[in-house]
Amino acid sequence: xxxxAALADPVxxxxxxxxxxxxxxxxxxxxxxxxxxxxxxxxxRLLGEAGLVRAERRGRERxxxxxxxALQPVVELVAALRGPGQAGSRSPRFTDQVLAGLDLEVRRTxxxxxxxxxxxxxxxxxxxxxxxxxxx
Amino acid sequence: xxxxAALADPVxxxxxxxxxxxxxxxxxxxxxxxxxxxxxxxxxRLLGEAGLVRAERRGRERxxxxxxxALQPVVELVAALRGPGQAGSRSPRFTDQVLAGLDLEVRRTxxxxxxxxxxxxxxxxxxxxxxxxxxx
DNA sequence: CGAAATGGTAACCTATTGGTTACCTGTTCG
DNA sequence: CGAACAGGTAACCAATAGGTTACCATTTCG
Numbered sequence: 001x002x003x004x005a006a007l008a009d010p011v012x013x014x015x016x017x018x019x020x021x022x023x024x025x026x027x028x029x030x031x032x033x034x035x036x037x038x039x040x041x042x043x044x045r046l047l048g049e050a051g052l053v054r055a056e057r058r059g060r061e062r063x064x065x066x067x068x069x070a071l072q073p074v075v076e077l078v079a080a081l082r083g084p085g086q087a088g089s090r091s092p093r094f095t096d097q098v099l100a101g102l103d104l105e106v107r108r109t110x111x112x113x114x115x116x117x118x119x120x121x122x123x124x125x126x127x128x129x130x131x132x133x134x135x136x
Numbered sequence: 137x138x139x140x141a142a143l144a145d146p147v148x149x150x151x152x153x154x155x156x157x158x159x160x161x162x163x164x165x166x167x168x169x170x171x172x173x174x175x176x177x178x179x180x181r182l183l184g185e186a187g188l189v190r191a192e193r194r195g196r197e198r199x200x201x202x203x204x205x206a207l208q209p210v211v212e213l214v215a216a217l218r219g220p221g222q223a224g225s226r227s228p229r230f231t232d233q234v235l236a237g238l239d240l241e242v243r244r245t246x247x248x249x250x251x252x253x254x255x256x257x258x259x260x261x262x263x264x265x266x267x268x269x270x271x272x
Numbered sequence: 273c274g275a276a277a278t279g280g281t282a283a284c285c286t287a288t289t290g291g292t293t294a295c296c297t298g299t300t301c302g
Numbered sequence: 303c304g305a306a307c308a309g310g311t312a313a314c315c316a317a318t319a320g321g322t323t324a325c326c327a328t329t330t331c332g
Contacts, residue, residue: 013213038293038311041309041311045310059299061299061307061309062310066217071218075214080156081156161278161279171321174323174324195330196279196330198279
């Protein structure tokens, strides 16, 4: 099962969100998600096939943990659909950390230049993200 | 049908990628995607339910166009799973246009600062933005 | 007008999903 | 040891998805 199909089920999305807060066992997941234990087991198997989850054996228990790197195809698709004309749509894309870094960097440096140039450096339009109503 | 389920089908993803290059009619989509016309119609109806697509009547034709804004829940989920501790998952998110702008902006202004601080570095015309091989 | 083109819907069929219960294996520990 | 716990798998079942063909409505245009 590919990552898109894996994300299509609401129960699996809930499981992933739960795992985003830290590893968990099957019984824990079953207890908090109103589904039988074999049901959870099956979902975890599918998530494992999609690479979204990894199991770590510890004694008789099995600790499942999230593998966020497997979300890459989703990020790429979204990028391709959101910005068809310009930037990339191919290859890795930016992570949120990088985004935050860019944002900070731009705000700081544009502020510097604005102060230095006294208004000559196109002030306001910087990080105000919108662009959905593009070309038309 | 929610947006996640809508993206689960490979044919629908192909249709969306096609629509990302511009509006298209049902017959056009059917011609290039090895599926019957009613099949395309059904997929488009589901995509419409998910808000990912909008139809515009023009005579007896119907032009379907992509609605990228409907991808928001996907972006939010990915953000929540990727960076539970750090960045966002809140608010609109960045578009590729903005990303390209940020990239350019940072490179230019950091080059300026470097030039200003250290003396002789590369001149500011580095507009060759790339950022593909980072993050992992 | 009437034929052709666009495209939506209905009816139908098969494969897949998502859930269950029942059962089995392996591990811990009183 | 043996009971209890963790968890995977098999068998089964109802519902849904995705595809098709057939049919219908609307619009264009010779």
